[in-house]
Amino acid sequence: MKNIPSYIKEHKERFLNELIELLKIPSISADSAYKSDVLKTAEAIKSCLEKAGCDTVEICPTAGYPIVYGKKTIDKNLPTVLVYGHYDVQPPDPLNLWNSPPFEPVIKTTEKHPDGAIFARGACDDKGQMYMHVKAFEIMVKTNQLPCNVKFMIEGEEEVGSANLGDFVKSNRDKLKNDVILISDTGMIANDTPSITTGLRGLSYVEVEVTGPNRDLHSGLYGGAVANPINILTKMIASLHNENNHITIPEFYDKVEELSTEERTEMAKAPFSLENYKKALDIDAVYGEDGFTTNERNSIRPTLDVNGIWGGYIGEGAKTVIPSKAYAKISMRLVPNQDWQEITKLFTAHFESLAPKGVKVKVTPHHGGQGYVTPISSIGYQAASKAYEQTFGKKPIPQRSGxxxxxxSLFEQELESKIILMGFGLDSDAIHSPNEHFGIWNYLKGIETIPYFYKYFTELSK
Amino acid sequence: MKNIPSYIKEHKERFLNELIELLKIPSISADSAYKSDVLKTAEAIKSCLEKAGCDTVEICPTAGYPIVYGKKTIDKNLPTVLVYGHYDVQPPDPLNLWNSPPFEPVIKTTEKHPDGAIFARGACDDKGQMYMHVKAFEIMVKTNQLPCNVKFMIEGEEEVGSANLGDFVKSNRDKLKNDVILISDTGMIANDTPSITTGLRGLSYVEVEVTGPNRDLHSGLYGGAVANPINILTKMIASLHNENNHITIPEFYDKVEELSTEERTEMAKAPFSLENYKKALDIDAVYGEDGFTTNERNSIRPTLDVNGIWGGYIGEGAKTVIPSKAYAKISMRLVPNQDWQEITKLFTAHFESLAPKGVKVKVTPHHGGQGYVTPISSIGYQAASKAYEQTFGKKPIPQRSGxxxxxxSLFEQELESKIILMGFGLDSDAIHSPNEHFGIWNYLKGIETIPYFYKYFTELSK
Structure with missing residues (x-):
């Protein structure tokens, strides 16, 4: 392929500015107050795909936020790459921890990003990584080097569980027909250590509500005599892990894939410094399931984390109240073979069984999904590996992500093709956290690498 | 005493309207946003005391909210009653559970208040009960029946721990010199079962903060590998009670007063229906320390309740975050002989010791106070008992409050007089809860009863 670095160099400022404009729209799918912004972002993506060179682009309605679909067909006999990404973003809370407003992008250098990084909610997850594909596509079109057909499917509900994407995929198998699905919504180890994600954990996300008395009570008059839903909730949650940090839900581990000693030894070869890890997070010790390393705990083992908890008086000062209700949002990361719907049922049954008399418990499933493993023998993986080797000068490491x-996994099942996860962000990019950012070097390196994936995938498909 | 019922009948509308005006001011001491309203309430109280007949009234500044002091001296040889009350109120949260706005008082009838009740934050606690004393005083002055000297000390920081009242009392022993302290900031059993509170629990209120990683993290990438401060906080809180619901803090029970079988038998004679109690709260079981009844658990036993908990994402929808911090507000109700400062130290040391590696823990004491027991042999108690007998037609039951x-207890120590707790509210009046209210019958009955306390106390003091 020719002229790719020079095209990027020539259009670098525009590539950055276009992304910055997208980042200014607060497309927070979890909060209905931002509905018009989410919809506005879909329109913006449509316009970007048209300008980049798609033959047709449509905004496909769903029961929730729409899916932006675009395509360019050059020859029906050539393979088709389906690019998936999302234009919605996580809520920016807690706002007070951002050094600059989350929807007013700024460029600053960091230790890991000496060439600068764009700071904004969605910079990396996933507007920045999704937009790399739009720009890589533009380059291939404008330089007449597009080697195959392309389809785009950019959704607006990834951060709230993609509730309507499954139906869309099932109803549009022909429209979405492809030979490989390409996604950039993961990370890599380091700028000098490229890696390709070969595994994803599944997810079961639930919300729990514990109700004690029918109204808030004075803790002096009722304290000690009725079940306090906060105290009860803490007891219930605490009991979900035992002293070895194993999850105590019956049958939870029954289908967990146990890796062989060889596989674990292979995993342990990935570069990792526990000291740097602790230092970066300012913690004096890591914490997790006995018998597993940090890299195993966050990739091949299932976990259970409370993502939010609230109840009672949480304002300034003191209020001596026993609240009527206490709540928590709890998510479980699952490994291949654990079925998220089965795990959600196991959780629900167990959690309800933990409730003592004197309280009522309600468990509401939010969303979930299965884990996934990409075989490194597939031509999709091989093409991606060669693409990284081309632009990074070294072979990427296959890596399971947490x-x-x-x-x-629904894509694989419904569309019968393999999914390749080419991520260019770093773990330190603070996705889902305050001060999310995406390195400019990473953004441009992604744009440079993607066309080679198209080239090698088309070649290997012959 | 003459003409008291007729004076009340004649001025009933005004007595109600004056209270309603006070209730319109949102004097929330816990929230600094309401500072000017708290100060405005102090001014209003000053004006009320002047109109009611005080010789002098002053607004005494403190490091926090001011104390309104008023007095009327009729004869230095006669005894002096010091009335204590507070003009600040609890925060009204959760606002959405109020049937009418908390600072727009409305009168509605209820099952327990067929003559109507005023619904507003502070209606009972303590503006309504405090204002009974102002109106009772007015009646005695205007009908020329005041039998002794009176002092008022109305503060604005009771709901946040009376942080500055102790210093004020210590610095003004002469100004506050009295023979008995009269307070209406408690309740009674029922309108047909008058009772006088003879015991109060002490309090230690703390806030705890658990810090894990130095920033919010993505629960997929870090889940299972670092200590999640919410999970840790729930474990720490859960461990504060054992399987018998005893508090596990070492030495916590060392000084707890153990009541004799006789005393417990006497207590058990107070009218109480467990079925009605459960029904009123819509719970299927009570919950508390093994070996004690409901009425013991909420009066003679110390307790530990979480009054508020928060951390992570608590908005609409889902966010897969491991937060950097989690928090809880925890209060302990203490019984006589437990020193609140000692208990706060025991809690702090124990809670800090519970923290596993990987998190940091901070405990911040909010406020506290000692428990108190009034001897029923005192002339203050005897005078109160006779007053109730006069207006209710039956002897009040002495009762320990939770x-x-x-x-x-500081008043007793510094001012060397006994405290009489004449409360006219009901447990069902929802103080500290949404829809707080105060029965009009109770308000007027309080105004009618208080003058007889003055009469009998003066007589018994001779």
Whole structure:
């Protein structure tokens, strides 16, 4: 392929500015107050795909936020790459921890990003990584080097569980027909250590509500005599892990894939410094399931974390209240073979069984998805590996991620193709956290690498 | 005493309207946003005391909210009653559970208040009960029946721990010199079962903060590998009670007063229906320390309740975050002989010791106070008992309350007089809860009863 670095160099400022404009729209799918912004973002993506060179682009309605679909067909006999990404973003809370407003992008240098990084909610997850594909596509079109057909499917509900994408995929198998699905919604080890994500964890996300008395009570008059839903909730949650940090839900581990000693030894070769890890997080010790290393705990083992908890008086000062209700949002990361719906049922049954008399418990499933493993023998993986080797000068390391893209296993099942996860962000990019950012070097390196994936995938498909 | 019922009948509308005006001011001491309203309330109280007949009234500044002091001296040889009350109120949260706005008082009838009740934050606690004393005083002055000297000390920081009242009392022993302290900030059993509170629990209120990683993390990438401060906080809180619901803090029970079988048998004679109690709260079982009844658990036994908990994402929808911090507000109700400062130290040391590696823990004491017991042999108690007998037609039952008025034991210590707790509210009046109210019958009955306390106390003091 020719002229790719020079095209990027020439259009770098525009590539950055276009992304910055997208980042200014607060497309927070979890909060209905931002509905018009989410819809506005879908329109913006449509316009970007048209300008980049798609033959047709449509905004496909769903029961929730729409899916932006675009395509360019050059020859029906050539393979088709389906690019998936999302234009919605996580809520920016807690706002007070951001050094600059989350929807007013700024460029600053960091230790890991000496060439600068764009700070904004969605910079990396996933507007920045999704937009790399739009720009890589533009380059291939404008330089007449597009080697195959392309389809885009950019959704607006990834951060709230892709509730409507499954139906869309099932109803549009022909429209979405492809030979490989390409996604950039994961990370890599380091700028000098490229890696490709070969596994994702599944997810079951639930909300629990514990109700004690029918109204808030004075803790002096009722304290000690009625079940306080907060005290009860803490007891229930605490009991979900035992003293070895194993999850105590019956049958939870029954289907967990146990890796062989060889596989674990292979995993342990990935570069990792526990000291740097602790230092970066300012913690004096890591914490997790006995018998597993940090890299195993966050990739091949299932976990249970409370993502939010609230109840009673949480304002300034003191209020001596026993609240009527206490709540928590709890998510479980699952490994291949654990079925998220079965785990959600096991959780619900167990959690309800933990409730003592004197309280009522309600468990509401939010969303979930299966885990996924990409075989490194597939031509998709091989093409991606060669692409990284081309632009990074070294072979990428295959790596299991602890994250989840719940829809990935559904893609494989419904569309019968393999999913390749080419991520260019770093773990330190603070996705889902205040001060999310995405390195400019990473953004441009992604744009440079993607066309080679198209080239090698088309070649290997012959 | 003459003409008291007729004076009340004649001025009933005004008595109600004056209270309603006070209730319109949102004097929330816990929230600094309401500072000017708290100060405005102090001014209003000053004006009320002047109109009611005080010789002098002053607004005494403190490091926090001011104390309104008023007095009327008729004869230095006669005894002096010091009335204590507070003009600040609890925060009204959760606002959405109020049937009418908390600072727009409305009168509605209820099952327990067929003559109507005023619904508003502070209606009972303590603006309504405090204002009974102002109106009772007015009646005695205007009908020329005041039998002794009177002092008023109305503070604005009771709901946040009376942080500055102790210093004020210590610095003004002469100004506050009295023979008995009269307070209406407690309740009674029922309108046909008058009771006088003879005991109050002490209080230690703390806030705890658990810090894990230095920033919010993505629960997929870090889940299972670092200590999640919410999970840790729930484990720490859960461990504060054992399987018998005893508090596990070492030495916590060392000084707890153990009542004799006789005393417990006497207590058990107070009218109480467990079925009605459960029904009123819509719970299927009570919950508490093994080996004690409901009425013991909420009066003679110390307790530990979480009054508020928060951490992570608590908005609409889902966010897969491991937060950097989690928090809880925890209060302990203490019984006589437990020193609140000692208990706060025991809690702090124990809670800090519970923290596993990987998190940091901070405990911040909010406020506290000692428990208190009034001897029923005192002339103050005897005078109150006779007053109730006069207006209710039956002798009141002495009763230990589970609530706390942290400053009461300090009054006894510094001012060397006994405290009489004449409360006219009901447990069902929802103080500290949404839809707080105060029965009009109770308000007027309080105004009618108080003058007889003055009469009998003066007579018994001779």
């Amino acid at each position: 994250g989840s893209i719940p829809i990935v | 609530g706390s008025i942290p400053i009461v």
